[in-house]
Amino acid sequence: MTIFVTDGGIETALTDRLGQQLPEFAAFVLLDSAEGRIALREYYLPFWAVAREHDMVLVLDTPTWRANADWGDRLGYDAAALAGVNADAVAFVRELDEDAQQPTPEVIVNGCIGPRFDDYVADQRMSAENAEAYHSDQVRALAEAGADRVTSVTTFDAAEGIGVVRAAVASRIPVFVSFIVGADGSLADGSSIADAIAAVDRETDAAPEGFLINCAHPSEVATGIARSAGAVELDRIVGFRLNAAATGDTGAGDEPRAFAEAELELRKLAPLANVFGGCCGTDAPHIAALAELGAPEAAVSGANEAPTRRG
Numbered sequence: 001m002t003i004f005v006t007d008g009g010i011e012t013a014l015t016d017r018l019g020q021q022l023p024e025f026a027a028f029v030l031l032d033s034a035e036g037r038i039a040l041r042e043y044y045l046p047f048w049a050v051a052r053e054h055d056m057v058l059v060l061d062t063p064t065w066r067a068n069a070d071w072g073d074r075l076g077y078d079a080a081a082l083a084g085v086n087a088d089a090v091a092f093v094r095e096l097d098e099d100a101q102q103p104t105p106e107v108i109v110n111g112c113i114g115p116r117f118d119d120y121v122a123d124q125r126m127s128a129e130n131a132e133a134y135h136s137d138q139v140r141a142l143a144e145a146g147a148d149r150v151t152s153v154t155t156f157d158a159a160e161g162i163g164v165v166r167a168a169v170a171s172r173i174p175v176f177v178s179f180i181v182g183a184d185g186s187l188a189d190g191s192s193i194a195d196a197i198a199a200v201d202r203e204t205d206a207a208p209e210g211f212l213i214n215c216a217h218p219s220e221v222a223t224g225i226a227r228s229a230g231a232v233e234l235d236r237i238v239g240f241r242l243n244a245a246a247t248g249d250t251g252a253g254d255e256p257r258a259f260a261e262a263e264l265e266l267r268k269l270a271p272l273a274n275v276f277g278g279c280c281g282t283d284a285p286h287i288a289a290l291a292e293l294g295a296p297e298a299a300v301s302g303a304n305e306a307p308t309r310r311g
Contacts, residue, residue, distance in 0.1 A: 001274050003294045006059035006110070006241070007047045008278030008287050014043055017283055024074055026066035028085050031092060044096055046284035051105035054291040058105045059275070060096075062089040065114035065153060068138050083141040086111070090145035111142030111150035111173075113164050120156045120188030128203060131163020136171075139164065143171040151176040154215050156188045158199035165204045176238070178212035183247040185224025194228035197236050210238030215279045217246035217253075218262035225269040239275025240266055244282050253281045260289035 010027050014020040018039045023029060030036025040063060051058035064086050066072075072082040090109060097104040116134055117124060126134060135152075142150055150173055152164035161177040168175035179187055179196055187196050197211050213221050221240060228234060242263055244253030254262065263276055276294060278286045 001272075003056070004059050004108075004239075004275050005047070005051050005054070005056045005287055005291055006275070006277045007044060007061060008282035008284065009243075009280050010043060010061065010063055011065070012280050013283045014039060018042055024066060024071055026071060026075060027063035028065075028067045028089060029075060030063065031085060031088050037092070040092065041096065044093070047287060048096070048104060050284060050288045050291050053288075054295050056105060056291060057108065059108045059110055059277075060093050061110050061112040061151075061153075062086070062093055062142065062147065064089045064112045064138070064142070068114060068116065068135065070116055071114075079137060083137065086138055086141035087145035090142060090147045094146065108148045109146070110176075111139070111147035113138060113142075113150055113152045115152075115154050115156055115160060117156075122189070125157060125189075126159060126163065128159045128162035128166070131160045132166040132170075133163075135160075135164050136167040139167040139173070140171045143168070143173040147173065149174040149176065149209070151178055151212070153178045154180045156180060158187075158191065158196045158203075161196070161200045161208075162203045165200060165207050169204070169207050174209050175207065176210055176212060177208050178214045178241065180215040181213060181220055181224045182216070183220050183223075185220055185222070185227050192228045192231075193224045193237075194231035194233040197233040201233075201236070208236075211236050212239040212241060212275060213237070214241040215243060217243050217249075218259070218266060219246060221266060222269060225266070229269075234270055235272050237270040237273050239273050239277070240270075241275070241277040241279050242282075243280040244278070244286065245280070256285040256289040257293075259286050260293045263290065264293055 011025050020039050030040050067085050093109050150168050152161050155161045165175050240263055244259050276290050
């Protein structure tokens with residue numbers, strides 16, 4: 001089975017490795033300055049080296065996890081400015097290979113759609129219809145700019161995932177949904193991974209290309225999948241983009257090889273998964289370890305407490 005690789009935890013890597021200040025934990029603001037664009041380039045290029053070394057397809061997220069209406073408003077971006085930022089993000093990632101000095105890997109540009117809220121508060125959750133309306137502008141901007149696909153990342157519940165999928169169907173762009181789970185392996189509303197997948201598929205005619213899990217430690221994901229053991233919905237899981245540290249833990253988290261071993265072990269629980277990468281606290285060394293341990297089977301993905309630290 002071919003494995004795909006992407007980048008790791010963009011926001012934490014930008015702050016920890018590259019010393020960037022990200023207001024509201026928003027990476028997209030770096031597109032507005034020459035210095036910020038240099039930092040973004042320095043973030044992305046090590047993943048190119050990993051993919052090139054292992055002859056793997058590379059999936060790169062756009063730096064747009066925060067580039068939706070509420071977060072944009074906090075940062076002084078109106079609807080027109082956000083549309084421009086999302087389009088610019090796609091172009092920036094797409095053009096990285098044009099400046100490369102060496103042969104480049106095949107690249108898939110994934111439009112990153114972040115959640116509306118950082119925390120799960122039951123009485124502020126959106127319906128699927130509201131989520132579709134809320135996320136449609138960002139999905140449309142990414143699609144029109146030429147992203148290869150979009151992913152609803154750090155998705156707290158099925159309703160928000162359904163909304164993003166419906167928006168993507170309307171914009172005629174392939175879509176994935178990536179759920180976040182807690183220490184007990186459940187979604188924030190208490191639903192199991194299998195139940196959440198079933199709800200999205202039921203309400204969208206199985207429109208998502210597949211499902212991922214991100215922003216959790218491999219041990220937490222293993223607990224969640226075990227809770228749904230035997231459910232046919234687990235065959236819809238295509239990948240994992242996980243954290244180096246477990247929920248509530250402090251410090252650097254797992255070393256790259258230990259992280260890679262734990263994440264790749266999840267193939268035993270979700271055998272159709274072929275995307276493996278990183279979220280909070282991970283960077284190029286974690287993705288390199290995944291690539292090394294995953295080869296020669298194929299290629300990997302890297303892909304997300306206040307606020308929620310996706311990257």
